[in-house]
Amino acid sequence: MFAELNSILNTSPDDVTQREFILLSDRKADASFLLHHFLSFYLKAGCKVCFVGLVQSFSHYNAVAQRLGVNLVQAREKGQLVFVEALKASAAVMLNESSSDVAQLFDYLRSPVPELRALFEFVCASLSQAEAEADSSSPPVLIVDDLSVLLSLGVSVRAVLDFTHYCQAAICSRLQGSVVTLVRCDDEDDDDEDDDESSSRLLRALTHQCTLSLSVKGLQTGYCRDIHGQVEIWWRGTGENVQSQRKIFQYKVYDKGASFFAPGTSSAVL
Amino acid sequence: MAAPMESATKGIRLSGSATSFQKKSRSKLIQIPGTKPSVHTGQLIISTGVPSLDCALGGGLAVGSLLLIEEDESDSYSRALLQYFLAEGVMSGHELFVASAQDHPDDIVKDLPSPLQDEDPEFKTVSSSNLDQQDAMKIAWRYQNLPKVQTVLSSSSRFGHYYDLSKHMEQDLLQNAKIHTFYLHEEQTAPTHLSGVLGPYSVLLQSIQLLIKQNGFDGSNSQVKTCNVLRLALHSLGSALWGDNVCVSPAHNHAMLTFLYALRALLRSSLSVAMVTVPTHLIRNKLIRGRMIRLCDTAIALQSFSDAERNNNPLYKDYHGLLHVIQVPRLNCLGCEVPDTKDLAFRLKRKQFTIERMYLPPDLSDSVSRVSKVQRTPVCTSDGNKHLDF
Numbered sequence: 001m002f003a004e005l006n007s008i009l010n011t012s013p014d015d016v017t018q019r020e021f022i023l024l025s026d027r028k029a030d031a032s033f034l035l036h037h038f039l040s041f042y043l044k045a046g047c048k049v050c051f052v053g054l055v056q057s058f059s060h061y062n063a064v065a066q067r068l069g070v071n072l073v074q075a076r077e078k079g080q081l082v083f084v085e086a087l088k089a090s091a092a093v094m095l096n097e098s099s100s101d102v103a104q105l106f107d108y109l110r111s112p113v114p115e116l117r118a119l120f121e122f123v124c125a126s127l128s129q130a131e132a133e134a135d136s137s138s139p140p141v142l143i144v145d146d147l148s149v150l151l152s153l154g155v156s157v158r159a160v161l162d163f164t165h166y167c168q169a170a171i172c173s174r175l176q177g178s179v180v181t182l183v184r185c186d187d188e189d190d191d192d193e194d195d196d197e198s199s200s201r202l203l204r205a206l207t208h209q210c211t212l213s214l215s216v217k218g219l220q221t222g223y224c225r226d227i228h229g230q231v232e233i234w235w236r237g238t239g240e241n242v243q244s245q246r247k248i249f250q251y252k253v254y255d256k257g258a259s260f261f262a263p264g265t266s267s268a269v270l
Numbered sequence: 271m272a273a274p275m276e277s278a279t280k281g282i283r284l285s286g287s288a289t290s291f292q293k294k295s296r297s298k299l300i301q302i303p304g305t306k307p308s309v310h311t312g313q314l315i316i317s318t319g320v321p322s323l324d325c326a327l328g329g330g331l332a333v334g335s336l337l338l339i340e341e342d343e344s345d346s347y348s349r350a351l352l353q354y355f356l357a358e359g360v361m362s363g364h365e366l367f368v369a370s371a372q373d374h375p376d377d378i379v380k381d382l383p384s385p386l387q388d389e390d391p392e393f394k395t396v397s398s399s400n401l402d403q404q405d406a407m408k409i410a411w412r413y414q415n416l417p418k419v420q421t422v423l424s425s426s427s428r429f430g431h432y433y434d435l436s437k438h439m440e441q442d443l444l445q446n447a448k449i450h451t452f453y454l455h456e457e458q459t460a461p462t463h464l465s466g467v468l469g470p471y472s473v474l475l476q477s478i479q480l481l482i483k484q485n486g487f488d489g490s491n492s493q494v495k496t497c498n499v500l501r502l503a504l505h506s507l508g509s510a511l512w513g514d515n516v517c518v519s520p521a522h523n524h525a526m527l528t529f530l531y532a533l534r535a536l537l538r539s540s541l542s543v544a545m546v547t548v549p550t551h552l553i554r555n556k557l558i559r560g561r562m563i564r565l566c567d568t569a570i571a572l573q574s575f576s577d578a579e580r581n582n583n584p585l586y587k588d589y590h591g592l593l594h595v596i597q598v599p600r601l602n603c604l605g606c607e608v609p610d611t612k613d614l615a616f617r618l619k620r621k622q623f624t625i626e627r628m629y630l631p632p633d634l635s636d637s638v639s640r641v642s643k644v645q646r647t648p649v650c651t652s653d654g655n656k657h658l659d660f
Binding site for chain 1: 467468475479522528531533535536539557563564600601602603604605608
């Protein structure tokens with residue numbers, strides 16, 4: 001959890017905004033540090049978290065979370081964290097060597113027309129179960145790392161959007177919880193040859209849907225050792241102030257955190 | 271990745287809780303020849319066989335990770351890197367798995383470079399050039415005390431071996447090594463129920479999985495108590511000979527991506543490292559290249575100066591190509607090891623392959639254009655032709 005980002009976003013673990021749909025995205029940079037921030041943030045806030053790890057193994061997330069002061073193993077034993085090890089299961093599912101219920105959950109890996117229905121049902125079940133038993137003072141949270149991997153595995157943009165839409169309806173609206181997703185853009189240029197199945201198309205659709213967007217980009221001037229990129233934060237306007245807000249920061253990632261500063265005010269520059 | 275990482279962090283925590291200035295008790299750590307814990311993350315890493323490439327990638331390759339090499343146009347330098355990777359495996363006593371559809375894996379293994387007996391030729395040349403400098407021409411006194419710019423990337427502690435490309439490795443070294451080969455055209459045809467998702471790669475994935483399971487690299491087989499690293503080298507994945515249509519088909523999602531994802535999953539749960547070379551310049555749909563890089567941990571691209579335009583450029587005359595480090599992994603930590611510069615170039619000397627920082631050589635030719643021209647600026651003084659001389 002980065003304290004600086006909390007003050008920028010005007011939240012703290014004691015005061016969690018409900019019904020947020022947070023979209024993290026990156027292009028020519030790596031936004032996964034933000035994902036680790038939100039994972040540790042919601043765990044510290046005492047929320048019930050369901051984490052779908054499509055990219056890395058559990059031990060990776062655990063090692064990073066430990067540096068941020070959260071123990072994932074304990075959280076999982078307590079039942080606060082439900083971790084879906086999608087990467088670990090994938091090889092066995094693809095080679096048709098897993099038990100039927102695991103194969104059922106990850107059926108997008110094998111089906112010729114992949115859908116995410118089983119995954120959604122699992123996520124929904126695990127989070128609403130918490131709602132029934134727990135004190136329900138803190139909202140449930142779904143975190144997905146990352147959606148664009150699904151596109152590489154042959155899931156269509158449409159199926160991914162169906163999944164996020166269902167999640168938003170079920171978790172944000174019904175359970176008063178939050179959803180955090182990461183989308184990584186892998187296309188070379190941003191505008192030309194607009195492809196139907198590109199991740200920028202997915203990103204555009206999700207930007208329309210989200211309430212808070214943090215998009216990470218590499219520096220336009222190229223590689224720099226002291227500034228790792230810039231992050232553009234966008235809030236959707238709600239209620240009386242319809243106007244949405246937009247702020248741009250530059251950032252640098254350290255071993256145990258990250259610092260955010262206004263463009264051009266890096267300690268290396270000044 | 272789980273096993274080596276946990277043991278390594280445990281070792282570090284042990285040493286941290288003890289009082290300082292005590293000898294590290296390393297008894298709890300798994301000792302595998304040819305590996306060392308990374309300075310930055312405590313991750314178990316191995317050498318790629320090219321020490322300067324290790325430096326460019328932040329120390330070496332983490333066990334459990336996947337390295338993607340984008341081939342140069344003729345696949346000559348990327349092939350050399352693959353052979354270095356295998357040769358280092360032979361020298362460290364690791365198990366090897368070589369898969370190819372083009373050349374027979376035995377041929378690739380036969381041509382492995384021979385290790386140099388007197389190690390570290392770069393160090394030797396540096397020290398000898400220092401001796402030469404004593405009676406060399408004196409340059410301006412201002413620059414005398416500046417340190418010599420070291421262009422060759424190297425770390426202080428030696429890790430990995432140096433190899434002589436002009437000689438082949440001796441037969442007895444190769445015979446002692448455990449080498450598993452996979453030649454596509456000798457394998458039986460794919461089982462039909464899998465070919466839908468994994469396409470031509472299902473047999474390859476199956477044999478890798480079988481090897482990892484049987485030889486206990488994932489720690490599941492309790493009878494085989496091997497503590498060794500498996501190096502997987504997959505040559506020219508995606509080329510037409512693999513039976514892959516990625517080069518011609520404009521489709522978005524592809525069996526190769528699914529295979530890389532499954533391979534990543536296998537590597538993460540075992541003591542193995544994979545190096546995959548892919549001719550990305552042949553792939554038709556450009557989206558696939560970006561997705562491939564995202565699915566791998568480390569990605570580098572080789573760009574050779576085979577075309578005449580670059581070859582004639584005086585800036586590049588010392589090098590044979592450019593090396594782009596596209597992606598460095600972030601494993602078990604938030605940040606990654608950030609290099610000073612990304613301007614890297616490689617050169618293939620007679621015996622060895624090195625990666626260096628690119629720099630502009632001093633221009634010593636006669637046609638140097640820095641002649642200080644007398645500026646005939648309009649001056650308000652009476653005599654315009656007179657130079658101001660101090």
